[in-house]
Amino acid sequence: MQRLYRKRIVLGVGGGIAAYKSAELVRRLRDQGAEVRxxxxxxxxxxxxxxxxxxxxxxxxxxxxLDPAAEAAMGHIELARWADLVLVAPATADLMARLAQGTADDLLTTLALATDAPVALAPAMNQAMWRDPATQANVALLQSRGMRLFGPGAGSQACGDVGPGRMLEPDELALVAADCFRSGLLSGRHLLVTAGPTQENIDPVRYITNHSSGKMGFALAEAAAEAGARVTLVSGPVHLPTPDRVERVDVVSARDMLAACEAAMPCDLLIAAAAVADYRPEVVAPHKLKKDPSTVDGMLLRMVRNPDILATLANRPDRPFSVGFAAETENLLEYATRKLLDKNLDLIIANDVANPSIGFNAEDNAVSVIDRAQHETRFGQASKGHIARQLVAFIADRFLKA
Known part of the structure; x- marks a missing residue:
């Protein structure tokens, strides 16, 4: 699987002759599986x-x-939230100077200020412009703010000069862009992630389930693998590809999921993102249930409790650092805090699924993380991939300090 598979990249194209390479860069990024705007x-x-x-x-x-059509579809704020990486190639001396000053006089500079995603610059300019003290001061300032520098390379230039200032080649830029998603924060650690819904059979045809798509759990598994962890992903029935370098175990019911999780133990960290059915039918009919004409008012289905997977794993003698999810439609922080304490968790991630833009099946998310001291840390709306990388970095920091 490609290293940039499913990553969302905004490519900013500045005004330099190296812009001709941007066309090939788009192809190379898409060849690696990225979506490019x-x-x-x-x-x-x-x-x-x-x-x-x-x-x-x-x-x-x-x-x-200020394009009304763009604002109605995907304006600068939506692009800023959408991006997993903003890559400016070519980044001219003028463009870097404007970024250093925090100027927001066009779409690209405004986007760079509005995004929480990493911003990377591929410089491209005459060698004398690159060496100029003003350019070097801008470069140092931008790097001090966390922007990454890809290049420049050295060699012959369009103006006939020879020296540093060439934009890196598209293949090189695609490779270093992929490295933006690898942190090594969890190298050598085993992380167990649960994802998706569970299905509880009523009969051979029908079952009880929920609206979970599994997207958030799969994004967390992918982000953990990028952070260097050995990842076991236990998933209910979903239609998602397995993230690269992740061991996937498919299950159906809550009892299946618990058994798979216990088989994967011990682990260092647990992130329980699955939406597990709290109840299951007491009896599963051996054949398809038929309508009974005598029961005109309906049918009674007796339900019994499923095992509490998260509480079971978080209270083992060899318990991992345990992170749960609270997907709620009301009283979000109150219910999440109660779940954190009741299940003996280290952190809980609260998700308002009543909001359709960040709920089940949505591409974006916005969450709050609550710790044992009941301190809340908020992560604003962004793509689930971006939120997942933020959460994994946050969880890794708390885990390593525990």
């Missing part, structure tokens, strides 16, 4: 046409900050 500066459009990048990315190119 392109933002161009006004100067960038002088070197390569938006139509070229639209054809290669399969998405409209974003051009203007």
């Amino acid at each position: 392109v933002v161009m500066t006004r100067a960038g459009r002088e070197f390569i046409t938006p139509l070229t990048l639209q054809a290669l990315s399969s998405h409209p190119v974003h051009l203007d900050l």
